[in-house]
Amino acid sequence: MNWLLVVVGAAVGAPLRYLTDRAVHSRVGFGFPWGTLTVNVCGCALLGLLTAVAPADVRLLLGTGLCGALTTYSTFSFETLKLAQNASRGAALANVGLSLGAGLAAAYAGAGIGHAVWG
């Protein structure tokens, strides 16, 4: 049953990442990996909230499943490598700094909202 929750969450989370990435890139172009940054930061906020207030089965469905598949470290690292090799080291560093900074801030914001709304 637990495994099924993870499966259902991931079945939605992974394509949501793909489609968000496409939608973001159709608006801002392919110069900087804004799409991956967007899904990673959103996923951090949602998981921060869930970890603070959600019961275990909801955390499996939306946390381990949905947020886990919505966010990605592999694409983040590959895009950082590509930036360093094709664009500039500054752009690669900016991607790392923005992802880590905004990701952590989003995790805190999610937890804060969770505590404020649900105690």
Added chain:
Amino acid sequence: MTTREPVLRGQGRVVAAVSAGGVLGASARYGAGLLWPTAKDAFPWTTLLVNTVGCAVIGVVLVALTEGRRRPHPLLRPFLATGILGGFTTFSTYAVDAQQLLDHGLPGKALLYLGGTLLAALAAVWGAASATRAVLLEREVAE
């Protein structure tokens, strides 16, 4: 004026491939967490290793698919890279684990985890991509 391609048009097969791959990748990550659970406030080794392995594999897969001479099946990249490896690795658990360590008064462990994962992941993707590129080049020369 720019013309935008609709985000969803013609994406059914790709979305299905990404979804199926994502399920496999996330299941493997969940399984790794069951096999090697991380105790509360312990260093999150399992997630660090999952993310590092995923970064090494994506370095091989994406270089092989995009820089090789053979044109791969169009659904292979969405299934393997976007789906399986995207679903296997996670940025949200990474950030929230670090936030939890910080919240519980363990800033040293949190920083070590944040920096350690980043360095291991970037070294893995760089090493794997370079090695794969070298192998492809060698094969081209041999042919």
